[in-house]
Amino acid sequence: MKPLSIGQVAKRTGIRTSALRYYEEAGILPAPARVAGRRSYDPDVIRRIDILRFAQQAGFTLEEIKTLFRGFGTDTPLSTRWQRLAHTKLRELDEQAERIQRMRSALELSLKCGCVRIEECSLSPSSVSHANDGCRGSRCS
Known part of the structure; x- marks a missing residue:
């Protein structure tokens, strides 16, 4: 599948681009590749964001979600x-x-x-x- 820009990820997930950048900085989302200085996301990030949002609805904190993904x-x-x-x-x-x-x-x-x-x-x-x-x-x- 074709890589996605941050705007495309935001549009598909309903999450603001600033939140996506925050999740990256917090270590919840993996840092995407950069193409000409712009973020280029693997399409699998959409599923990861779905899991992130599900975990938030279940009451998990961002630190707990980070543990889920990386702990x-x-x-x-x-x-x-x-x-x-x-x-x-x-x-x-x-x-x-x-x-x-x-x-x-x-x-x-x-x-x-x-x-x-x-x-x-x-x-x-x-x-x-x-x-x-x-x-x-x-x-x-």
């Missing part, structure tokens, strides 16, 4: 790379989900507080774990 030995299959990174990301998401649930519980508990003065309110971090106890001030409902 394993060349003999490590892509599927093995994905599995290792995906398991780590799933653990992170589980931790984040627990944190979000604690935040939700705290906010829901705070909505029950009817205290007029801060001195009357008994909301505290322990209140979240004992949501039924909640606010015990004179204005709590």
Whole structure:
């Protein structure tokens, strides 16, 4: 297949040329060949960008994506790379989900507080774990 210019890659992928240059500088995309000083991309870069965008949608950071592309030995299959990174990301998401649930519980508990003065309110971090106890001030409902 014929090499692609940076503009052609941008048009096919919907990614700005500045982002493509950034991904190169960050080591996520391989540096393309230069012809008369202009970038000349191998058409395979389109597939790499598709994987990059998929990984971003899955919540991977650019550093994690860099690891996906370059952080394993060349003999490590892509599927093995994905599995290792995906398991780590799933653990992170589980931790984040627990944190979000604690935040939700705290906010829901705070909505029950009817205290007029801060001195009357008994909301505290322990209140979240004992949501039924909640606010015990004179204005709590």
